[in-house]
Amino acid sequence: MPSHSPATPASGALPPSNLEIARAARLWPIEEIAHRLGLPGEAVEPYGRGIAKLDLAALACLAERPCGRYVVVTSLTPTPPGEGKTTTAIGLVQGLQRLGHSATVALRQPSMGPTLGLKGGATGAGYSQVLPMERINLHLTGDIHAVGAAHNLLAAMVDNHLHHRLEPELDPREVRWQRVIDLNDRALRHLVLGLGGRGDGVPRQGGFAITAASEVMAILALADSLADLRRRLGRLIVGLDRNGEPVTAEQIGAAGAMTVLLKEALKPNLLQTLEHAPALIHAGPFGNIAHGNSSIVADRIGLHAGDFLVTEAGFGADMGGERFFNIKCRASGLLPDAAVLVVTVRALKYHSGRHRVVPGKPLPASLLAESPEQVREGGANLLKQIDNVRAHGLTPLVAINAFPGDHPSEHDVIRELCGSVGVRAEVSRHVGDGGEGALALAQALVEATDEADTHGNDFHFLYPTEMALAEKIECIATRLYGAEGVDFAPGTREQLETWQRQGYGAFPVCIAKTHMSLSSDPGRLGAPTGWRLPVREVRLSAGAGFVYALAGDILTMPGFSASPGARRLDIDDQGEITGLG
Structure with a gap:
């Protein structure tokens, strides 16, 4: 042994x-x-x-063996x-x-x-x-770097699509696809892209998230085959066109190349x-x-x-x-x-x-x-x-x-x-x-x-797939978080109903909130009661296959502290790493 x-x-x-x-x-x-x-x-x-x-x-080769x-x-x-x-x-x-x-x-x-x-x-x-x-x-x-490469390829193709005014014509104000990097860098959270001359792209606001926050990463974990990975990447929504309709990675022409970058x-x-x-x-x-x-x-x-x-x-x-x-x-x-x-x-x-x-x-x-x-x-x-x-x-x-x-x-x-x-x-x-x-x-x-x-195994899901998206959010908030209810910001319920009509109603939901509390307030410890979950925005992760609701301020690009671990990390003349762990 x-x-x-x-x-x-x-x-x-x-x-x-x-x-x-x-x-x-x-x-x-x-x-x-x-x-x-x-x-x-x-x-x-x-x-x-x-x-x-x-x-x-x-x-x-393992499929015939019991689970x-x-x-x-x-x-x-x-x-x-x-x-x-x-x-x-x-x-x-x-x-x-x-x-x-x-x-x-x-x-x-x-x-x-x-x-x-x-x-x-x-x-x-x-x-x-x-x-x-x-x-x-x-x-x-190098898996995380491959995710970053695939994600940023799509971002580059989105900006190229804007520059050449290709069809479907993206609305620059409605582009939803950020860039990513596998580091903490607060200076990259909010940027203006495309500055310079006419050939430098379409000026617009943008930013970076950490690679782990990419929907591509969520897809990699949920895909069960190369074909499934390709399908999910094609469904990624990068923004809206001039008529308010979603534009996907498939329509941009990026999904195939993204899959190639993620094959390994x-x-x-x-x-x-x-x-x-x-x-x-x-x-x-x-x-x-x-x-x-x-x-x-x-x-x-x-x-x-x-x-x-x-x-x-x-x-x-x-x-x-x-x-x-x-x-x-x-x-x-x-x-x-x-x-x-x-x-x-x-x-x-x-x-x-x-x-x-x-x-x-x-x-x-x-x-x-x-x-x-x-x-x-x-x-x-x-x-x-x-x-x-x-x-x-x-x-x-x-x-x-x-x-x-x-x-x-x-x-x-x-x-x-x-x-x-x-x-x-x-x-x-x-x-x-x-x-x-x-x-x-x-x-x-x-x-x-x-x-x-x-x-016998009594496992069951918390909610049925046919439950309305807004009700799924309320079910999680009240049954698991201990909230008295959910306060939806103006327009969020309507957006959920639109996705319901468009065929996304069977998706599960993911509530983006602080992990430091059962509530949406990181300062409320224990098992707080007498509070309501504020949903300020809802987003569709069509590729990953879920809808997520933002409750509170969630940073997708962390920043370093005054004394990050990177300051302690070093290597000696023999190639031995120090300061990790």
């Missing part, structure tokens, strides 16, 4: 960093990891040490320190492997903007990581965890304005390749979890067998509203002091997110992601809160102990899925 031997730090010494742990690990040949998945050699395309692309032929159990990892409402969903998903797979089960983890690819900003890397932590850490966080196989990016990336469990890292949609989940093709490979496929949904159960259930599962036809809800002691203390936490700065001492009372005060958020998972017919297993500074009394309160609503909670110490530290959580998951097999 794969294992690790964490070195015990000398007295007073700092524990090894994530990067140090990753570098000390021994990578298995990627062909051996592929063999664990039952993939033939011709489906594996090595991409440097420890990485491979999987040809979509991999799906065909494993489909598990989604989500969390309570995120807090500035982070709850560790990625790390928990990795640790859980390693724990399942130690129990003798074949298990694969499927994750989103990290965006370089957050990696070089405050968030840092997104490959796990401690002894529950995916390797090689540096490659994953910095470019990997559609192939999932195969890597391994520190304990050599297979890891599929593919796509990385922005969690606020898109579904925030990794790819359908990766999930299908992992599901047919073993006993368990564990995937992670971005942000909390009200956002990434809800979109996993109602957008991703609708698109794939795959139904989840179980959900794991990650919670930390410090997150519940934060949701008590008694602490001010500043991203990038040390946690206040008061947050780390023993206080079961504050854990209980913040428990309203945990209970609401449990209810949000149950709204889809699943009873979650709660994973208490334990930190060294936690107190047993605080874990006891979490167990008590969960027990009060009939939910099992298990402490997991996968960061410090890898799969060994996740054994109890993994065993609880096996038992939960065994029970579900015995009594």
Whole structure:
């Protein structure tokens, strides 16, 4: 059985960093990891040490094998320190492997903007990581850059279309297609394009978003084949013509070339965890304005390749979890067998509203002091997110992601809160102990899925496809967020009704709001009540296949802080990277 031997730090010494742990690990040949998945050699395309692309032929050779159990990892409402969903998903797979089960983890690819900003890397932590850490966080196989190239090709062709006044004639004031870059750069949010002489294009307002926010990225994650990718790209709406009718990428003539640029990016990336469990890292949609989940093709490979496929949904159960259930599962036809809800002691203390936490700065001492009372005060958020998972017919297993500074009394309160609503909670110490530290959580998951097999899967979508678009938004807001209702800005209801008549009424909806609160106000912690969701604008993602409603100010182009991670990143004369993690 794969294992690790964490070195015990000398007295007073700092524990090894994530990067140090990753570098000390021994990578298995990627062909051996592929063999664990039952993939033939011709489906594996090595991409440097420890990485491979999987040809979509991999799906065909696995199709006759039965599906494993489909598990989604989500969390309570995120807090500035982070709850560790990625790390928990990795640790859980390693724990399942130690129990003798074949298990694969499927994750989103990290965006370089957050990696070089405050968030840092997104490959796990401690002894529950995916390797090689540096490659994953910095470019990997270039998929995100391919998304950026395809997106910006369309942007260039849109401006060329305007310049030559081609048919259908776009209205320059109604162009909706920005450019993208995989970095945080606030100066690019709002620009004036086409300045200069007559040959420099049509002057108009524009801007950039981060590549993860591109609808092309959302499409990459939802497409189930090359043909499906081509169809979805053709449906992308870039703006309106002079008569107010939508203009698509197909009409601009860009969809074919975009698909060519994305052909290799559609192939999932195969890597391994520190304990050599297979890891599929593919796509990385922005969690606020898109579904925030990794790819359908990766999930299908992992599901047919073993006993368990564990995937992670971005942000909390009200956002990434809800979109996993109602957008991703609708698109794939795959139904989840179980959900794991990650919670930390410090997150519940934060949701008590008694602490001010500043991203990038040390946690206040008061947050780390023993206080079961504050854990209980913040428990309203945990209970609401449990209810949000149950709204889809699943009873979650709660994973208490334990930190060294936690107190047993605080874990006891979490167990008590969960027990009060009939939910099992298990402490997991996968960061410090890898799969060994996740054994109890993994065993609880096996038992939960065994029970579900015995009594049947009760999973269901939150709303039917035939429900009106406005009603779908109201359903999510009231049932999952706890809002009293929705306030639609003038014209938004009418726009939704127009899309309904145009044949988009069966689309699921995605509400773009802050991830820091169940409400649309990031300052309202816990489980706020007595508020209404303000929808200021609605947009159609015709290619991805959903309608999204903007509730509050959502930045699609982040900015760096005064001290971003990029300032600490460096490389020595031997080529060793420092400051990452």
